[in-house]
Amino acid sequence: MRTKQMLPVLLTLLVCASIMCPSLMFAGTVSGKVTYTGTPVKPKQVDMTKEPSCAKEHATTPVLNETVVTGPNNALENVVVYVSSGAPDDGQVPSQAVTYTQKGCQYIPHVLPMHVNQELDIVNADQTSHNIHPLPKSNIEWNKSQPPGTPPIKEKYEKPEFISVKCNIHPWMHGWFVVLNTNHYDVSKGAGEFKLPNLPPGKYTITAWHEDYGTQTADVTITGNETKDVNFTFKAKAY
Amino acid sequence: MNSLKPMRFTAIPRTAILGFTILGLVLAVASTPRAFAQEAPDVGPKPPVVVKPMESHIGNITGHAADAKSDYRRYCAGCHGDYGDANGENAVWLDPKPRDFTIAAFKCRSTLTGTLPTDEDLYKTIGRGLTNSNMPIWNTFTKQQKADLVAYIKIFSPRWEHEKAGTPITVPAEPAVTIDSIAHGKALFTKLECWKCHGTHGEGDGPSASTLTDSKDNPIRPYNFATGGNDSRFKCGNTNQDIYKIFMTGVDGTPMPSFADVIQPNDAWDLVHFLRTLQVHRKSKENEVLSAAHGVIPPYVEKPTSNLAPATVPADNKSPGGGQ
Numbered sequence: 001m002r003t004k005q006m007l008p009v010l011l012t013l014l015v016c017a018s019i020m021c022p023s024l025m026f027a028g029t030v031s032g033k034v035t036y037t038g039t040p041v042k043p044k045q046v047d048m049t050k051e052p053s054c055a056k057e058h059a060t061t062p063v064l065n066e067t068v069v070t071g072p073n074n075a076l077e078n079v080v081v082y083v084s085s086g087a088p089d090d091g092q093v094p095s096q097a098v099t100y101t102q103k104g105c106q107y108i109p110h111v112l113p114m115h116v117n118q119e120l121d122i123v124n125a126d127q128t129s130h131n132i133h134p135l136p137k138s139n140i141e142w143n144k145s146q147p148p149g150t151p152p153i154k155e156k157y158e159k160p161e162f163i164s165v166k167c168n169i170h171p172w173m174h175g176w177f178v179v180l181n182t183n184h185y186d187v188s189k190g191a192g193e194f195k196l197p198n199l200p201p202g203k204y205t206i207t208a209w210h211e212d213y214g215t216q217t218a219d220v221t222i223t224g225n226e227t228k229d230v231n232f233t234f235k236a237k238a239y
Numbered sequence: 240m241n242s243l244k245p246m247r248f249t250a251i252p253r254t255a256i257l258g259f260t261i262l263g264l265v266l267a268v269a270s271t272p273r274a275f276a277q278e279a280p281d282v283g284p285k286p287p288v289v290v291k292p293m294e295s296h297i298g299n300i301t302g303h304a305a306d307a308k309s310d311y312r313r314y315c316a317g318c319h320g321d322y323g324d325a326n327g328e329n330a331v332w333l334d335p336k337p338r339d340f341t342i343a344a345f346k347c348r349s350t351l352t353g354t355l356p357t358d359e360d361l362y363k364t365i366g367r368g369l370t371n372s373n374m375p376i377w378n379t380f381t382k383q384q385k386a387d388l389v390a391y392i393k394i395f396s397p398r399w400e401h402e403k404a405g406t407p408i409t410v411p412a413e414p415a416v417t418i419d420s421i422a423h424g425k426a427l428f429t430k431l432e433c434w435k436c437h438g439t440h441g442e443g444d445g446p447s448a449s450t451l452t453d454s455k456d457n458p459i460r461p462y463n464f465a466t467g468g469n470d471s472r473f474k475c476g477n478t479n480q481d482i483y484k485i486f487m488t489g490v491d492g493t494p495m496p497s498f499a500d501v502i503q504p505n506d507a508w509d510l511v512h513f514l515r516t517l518q519v520h521r522k523s524k525e526n527e528v529l530s531a532a533h534g535v536i537p538p539y540v541e542k543p544t545s546n547l548a549p550a551t552v553p554a555d556n557k558s559p560g561g562g563q
Binding site for chain 1: 342344352353398430431432435436446447450451452454489491492493494495496497498499500501
């Protein structure tokens with residue numbers, strides 16, 4: 001075939017590719033910072049004297065309640081920022097598992113996002129027994145004992161939900177499973193920054209969730225390879 | 240015709256004045272807004288209860304939800320509520336609260352934590368009642384009535400429509416009660432940290448006992464093994480097999496977890512034997528064996544072969560969501 005005939009074919013292929021597989025061609029990023037206004041409650045110190053094996057791990061650095069964790073310049077940590085609508089690849093369950101660790105009688109990480117039906121591995125890295133007792137309302141509730149040295153507990157959740165997690169033996173332990181329909185999520189850390197890369201061109205709704213300060217949304221449109229700056233500001237609660 | 244006499248008010252009879260006054264008062268009262276009334280404002284008719292055609296199968300009895308409608312209304316709705324959501328009018332005065340059937344999480348099962356109970360589990364709970372709670376021992380019902388009520392309970396949660404009941408766990412034959420078995424049970428009680436909630440003597444006074452809350456955030460106490468006399472019972476039964484099932488399946492909706500993944504079946508039986516000795520006022524084979532040993536439980540020597548490995552449950556009996 002001659003070049004003149006090839007050109008429209010090539011152009012058609014290119015256009016088709018960019019429509020069908022836009023991520024091959026263009027992928028933008030939404031990033032920004034999560035901050036707070038006002039004065040958050042001073043976090044209380046957690047008393048672990050009832051569990052000496054954990055208390056001694058924190059002998060030098062006191063453990064603070066993790067409901068509100070702040071960083072420099074009014075940064076708000078542990079905010080789950082995710083694409084709540086618009087992502088074309090939602091529903092793809094990753095093959096790798098996420099891990100939730102009980103260490104020093106704390107849950108690490110405090111907030112764990114995961115995809116619906118993604119494997120969740122729960123590890124006890126302490127010298128004491130814990131019972132892992134997530135408290136879902138739409139998903140199924142179960143409660144399992146996990147002594148030290150036992151293998152990880154493998155579970156998964158079928159419905160999107162923000163699930164409160166606790167240990168009945170150690171009442172100060174508290175954390176969250178955030179089960180989402182999307183893999184486009186991040187948790188704000190340190191200076192409150194988050195990053196959502198690999199977003200093909202399109203219109204998105206970005207949702208930011210904090211366990212105490214509530215939920216906020218922002219709409220953003222990606223047209224190409226750009227990085228869109230989206231920031232969230234939460235109002236601190238007095239108590 | 241112009242001889243009209245002026246009206247004399249004294250001519251109106253007293254009965255007429257009285258009558259009109261009463262009428263006036265009645266009209267005034269009837270027309271005032273009902274804000275002062277004792278009842279809540281009328282929010283309209285409640286939605287009807289949808290009685291789905293659920294069934295139950297216990298032995299050779301089949302229960303039908305529709306046949307239990309009037310029994311439920313008469314005997315159960317006062318606590319469990321018309322919609323099975325534990326909002327019956329008595330519920331505010333009850334502790335522990337009645338079961339909320341809309342969640343489909345039940346305390347007494349032969350199935351793993353997080354799975355639905357079998358029809359027989361529910362049937363037995365109705366007949367046995369729940370000790371230390373307001374759930375009576377319903378020995379007034381016929382077998383058919385109980386089966387129909389089991390079917391009726393299933394209308395309140397959509398889980399019953401598409402989820403099968405869990406497979407009952409295997410309870411192996413009970414080995415002999417010996418002082419060694421009791422000693423091993425005591426070692427397990429310590430190692431698995433049951434004492435954290437139940438206390439070292441099982442009296443419900445462990446270090447974590449005072450902060451326990453159930454899944455609806457109501458304060459809850461761990462079981463006190465030393466309560467009761469010769470007939471001291473557990474919520475989910477009073478045989479050794481029942482105790483075995485309690486800690487292997489966990490008591491869903493409460494802080495009591497399942498130990499199915501961390502206890503071997505033989506070790507579990509040793510724990511059952513030890514737990515019986517915590518029921519100090521109960522006549523049992525275990526307490527006899529303990530008195531024969533002068534009331535002293537010897538220290539347990541860990542044999543190399545026994546370890547904490549996952550318990551043997553049937554291969555297809557998975558905990559929800561593909562757990563181990």
